[in-house]
């Protein structure tokens with residue numbers, strides 16, 4: 079455990095990506111294979127679920143440190159991170175009595191699952207008598223699941239590739255999707271032998287697009303580009319396996335085929351052993367439907383007949399990554415597209431499978447005009463893919479771009495705030511934003527916590543501290559005074575929100591220091607944006623730290 | 631507010647002795663706990679402080695100011711109040727002010743730290759009826775480790791940076807913290823530089839018997855080769871061109887606020903060292919209970935949690951009205 083703790087703290091202290099990468103390589107070279115595999119597992123974004131609940135953990139700590147629970151909550155609020163709070167409140171022995179990372183996880187962490195609360199408390203107090211102060215934070219990061227250490231998946235793959243002397247893309251494929259530390263060995267992960275790959279049906283790392291930041295003309299001649307509409311659904315890879323079986327992987331690398339049985343039913347009509355890259359869309363007899371409709375299908379395994387009928391979907395194919403067992407990713411896009419069209423020529427029309435159409439235009443001017451149809455079509459703009467591009471892992475500059483339509487903008491007033499987390503832990507940086515309703519009062523329509531510079535956040539924080547008008551748990555109501563221009567991708571009417579609308583991807587566009595609260599927009603304006611999309615959001619969706627909705 | 635002390639616009643006022651403690655604005659008589667700028671301000675007519683505080687106070691408010699000083703522990707009569715100074719363990723010369731009127735005793739703590747260190751007089755618990763305590767770090771997440779461990783960490787960090795030919799730039803408040811850090815350095819022959827703000831206080835610390843390693847003051851307009859050196863500077867210069875020129879430097883900060891990683895990351899530092907001149911959570915409780923005071927008033931920091939905690943343990947505690955709720959720049 080000590081070696082891992084050292085890695086954790088070093089990664090936490092290092093500020094340069096390359097230094098972190100070097101440190102990780104050093105760890106993988108010296109750690110035991112069992113420990114190293116756990117680090118791969120966690121850095122791949124996995125977490126141990128169901129080991130403990132937050133409230134439970136706070137009450138155990140309160141008991142251990144002989145503090146009232148409210149005080150532990152205050153501490154959590156100040157620190158912003160529960161694992162760190164615990165590591166500051168619980169003092170272990172000066173010398174560690176914990177074993178390796180692997181044994182600590184197997185003895186102290188995994189057994190917490192399935193125990194009742196009293197037994198969990200016993201086991202955890204025992205754990206606290208084993209861990210040194212140095213190991214407390216790393217352990218509790220594993221326990222509470224918030225384990226990132228500033229290492230992206232891409233960098234994990236690079237580090238492992240260096241250790242094994244293989245391509246990062248190979249590592250990426252081996253570590254993709256669902257796996258556990260019991261069905262893989264570290265030697266398999268870094269092995270240079272290709273034949274040992276046990277499961278060829280794992281998702282390929284998704285090729286991602288960068289936003290067009292400059293004038294689109296700077297991309298050169300339009301003839302070098304394949305243009306498609308940018309559809310708003312769930313990006314996914316669809317594999318047809320032998321024996322009529324299909325697998326669908328979301329971009330979060332979760333297997334989601336059980337949620338979409340109408341798609342896996344198409345497998346017998348597809349060539350064997352292929353992989354399509356595409357988007358799952360809400361789609362009915364009337365064509366494309368708003369994204370909100372798709373939400374009713376999310377996270378629901380084995381949906382019933384009525385919802386399948388009411389909330390039907392379609393898989394819209396963009397690309398062909400595998401055909402008859404051959405990896406096509408290094409072929410130029412134009413060749414892949416040709417093969418994709420050949421595959422689709424043989425697929426019967428009644429299936430919920432579609433081919434993403436190519437948009438033709440004589441030049442950028444004509445294309446710009448066509449882009450204006452985006453909102454009516456329910457898409458987000460264009461995708462621009464270089465004809466010669468291979469299917470890269472992740473975001474590679476110069477090959478794929480998203481040319482999105484401009485977001486909606488509205489001026490909103492900060493009416494309450496909460497301390498942020500992580501980097502912004504001691505700053506009031508989570509804001510509730512309001513607009514004026516017909517009766518002349520401010521109603522909250524969005525929450526946002528991104529889009530300002532560090533300096534601005536600090537300045538807003540100072541304003542908030544001076545203008546607190548009330549406390550509701552961690553939330554502070556604030557005297558109206560700050561106006562932000564908020565960008566969002568769309569609005570839907572919602573029964574769950576007091577204002578009656580829910581915004582998609584709200585984020586702060588800029589601080590309107592020239593505007594007063596009275597200049598903020600009205601609820602009617604926002605409702606106007608909602609216009610056509612009159613669907614009730616009922617599912618309780620989480621939001622990730624970039625303000626994106628968590629789909630699965 | 632109490633029989634002995636009133637809370638006025640300028641700060642705490644003792645009518646029996648007609649003086650203020652650490653006042654703002656302009657008053658006739660100011661009794662000063664210590665020479666930090668949020669306690670010792672220029673502009674008053676007469677000052678009273680502890681003997682070892684005097685030369686430092688002069689640096690802060692000028693030698694022309696009329697300052698008298700008394701040794702620790704000596705009772706002085708001001709009007710009908712008896713006043714004495716007792717070590718607060720915060721910085722050199724820092725004092726708690728004991729005020730006795732008609733047998734009732736109140737103590738104004740100023741900033742204090744019950745743990746001893748080698749740069750200032752050791753804290754002394756003073757029994758009293760009422761205690762006005764700071765509470766800069768009034769949450770149990772603030773618990774200080776043994777001082778030597780922190781010095782070891784700093785020395786280790788410096789050695790590591792030196793091996794990579796990187797200067798170690800360590801931010802520390804110029805009065806108190808900087809001297810504490812300096813006194814704990816193991817140079818192993820490597821050079822030590824200090825910013826001029828830090829330098830101005832060093833002689834008085836040396837006169838008080840504090841030993842520092844061999845060091846050099848950084849002068850304006852000279853280009854130094856800092857390569858493997860330690861540079862101590864106040865956090866206020868963090869954004870200056872001077873610091874920006876030291877491209878290769880690793881940056882650290884020695885402060886109690888560094889307990890929380892978010893505070894370190896927000897400043898874009900390579901390292902945070904948890905070293906504070908204030909009482910930690912246990913220190914606050916130990917001292918507040920040790921004084922035997924029935925009434926406790928808190929100032930300096932967000933004390934809501936400590937007030938509630940003390941009340942739940944049966945103490946008559948509250949926030950001092952108009953108390954400064956100050957953030958990170960706290961000295």
Ligand SMILES: [Zn+2]
Pocket residue numbers: 666668669741930960961
């Ligand atoms: Zn102070």
Ligand SMILES: [Zn+2]
Pocket residue numbers: 664666720741961
């Ligand atoms: Zn002070």
